[in-house]
Amino acid sequence: MAHIEKRPDRRKPWRVRYRDPTGRERSRSFARKADADRFMATVQADLIRGDWTDPRLSKTRLAEWSERWLVTKTHLKPKTLAGYRSNLDVHVLPAFGDYQLRHIDRMAAEEWIANLQASGLGPSGVRQARQVLNAMLTLAVDAGYLPMNPVDGTSTPRLSEPEMLFLDADEVERLADTIRQPYGTLVYLLAYGGLRWGEAAALRRGRCDLPHSRIEVAESLADVGGHLHFGPTKNHRSRIVPIPGFLRDLFAEHLDHHVSNDPEALVFTTPTGTPLRNSNFRRQIWYQAVEEAELPEGLRIHDLRHTCASLLAAADASPKAVQHHLGHSSITVTMDRYTHLFPSDIDALVRRLDDIRARNLAAQTRPNDRTRGLELGGR
Helix, strand or coil, rough: EEECCCCCCCCEEEEEEEEECCCCEEEEECCCHHHHHHHHHHHHHHHHCCCCCCHHHHEEEEEHHHHHHHCCCCCCHHHHHHHHHHHHHHHHHHHHCCCCCHHHHHHHHHHHHHHHHHCCCCCCCCCHHHHHHHHHHHHHHCCCCCCCCCCCCCCCCCCCCCCCCCCCCCHHHHHHCCCCCHHHHHHHHHHHCCCHHHHHHHHHHHHHHHHHHHEEECCCEEEECCEEEEEECCHHHEEEEECCHHHHHHHCCCHHHHCCCCCCCCCCECCCCCCHHHHHHHHHHHHHHHHHHHCCCCCCCCCHHHHHHHHHHCCCCCCHHHHHHHCCCCCHHHHHHHHCCCCCHHHHHHHHHHHHHHHHHHHHCCCCCCCCCHHHCCC
């Protein structure tokens, strides 16, 4: 435990000595005994609670700590890392880069979040910036640099759910017919296969099992700062997607006319054979096709994935089947997004509630034996 060392004379400082959780002896000097007493009480309480941290570590500046934290995230996708780096450079380091870790308190974190909102940054941007700072300080706590994370528990603005647009089968046909060829097959794949854009752009010939009407989704393409990166899917899982017969036939024709025999060849590319970039595709092809097909102006490529969920629900697919087809990480994700596409179960439940109430009312109005006897003049 901590103790105050006796002074040989009044010219010497008061020295508090204690051992940290590793057994290392530490000390700190004070000019006044009252200050030494307060420090000793604090150290003893922290040691008992297990909250003690090395004061030298807590003096680390956030800018230095952020670089060490980023090194621990190198296993993440390039796009995720680029997002972390951008949030650090634009939002976190300008506010806290020169701060020592110990000087970032709850009030400073709350004011920072409020300033981000006041600057016009949207709810999603504010949440992402907070997430980066929170993750860094969580690691600082786990590594013994801080006793607690001041960002933990801070509030962020609510995210508004983007409106989902769903096409029906006729609208998908119009879009596929209107779009510049050979990208009609891509439209059908997105609308009936439910692939994410990056998954479709990374699809290779060798993963098209047409005799069994199957597509293997095992890779995704991301555009990070103008550089294309091939990597795992969003949830790091591959999946087998069944495709309808008409799409299988379209794929066979597309592969014959537009894709080399190399199993590694990309199924969908630019006219010059380079990988598709989402931004270029939208600007050069998508917007024009949406307009010419007379579809909603705000229709996004990702809405074809929502369309797939809608078409599957219309075909009486179960939520579990939709989850597998779209590659959601859990059934909760599927139901959170598409509960409204499965009204039959809800309607049946409501009808059963009606039946329960009707039976209850009937039981209340049915005369019992005693009442029936009185009505007949009995006693």
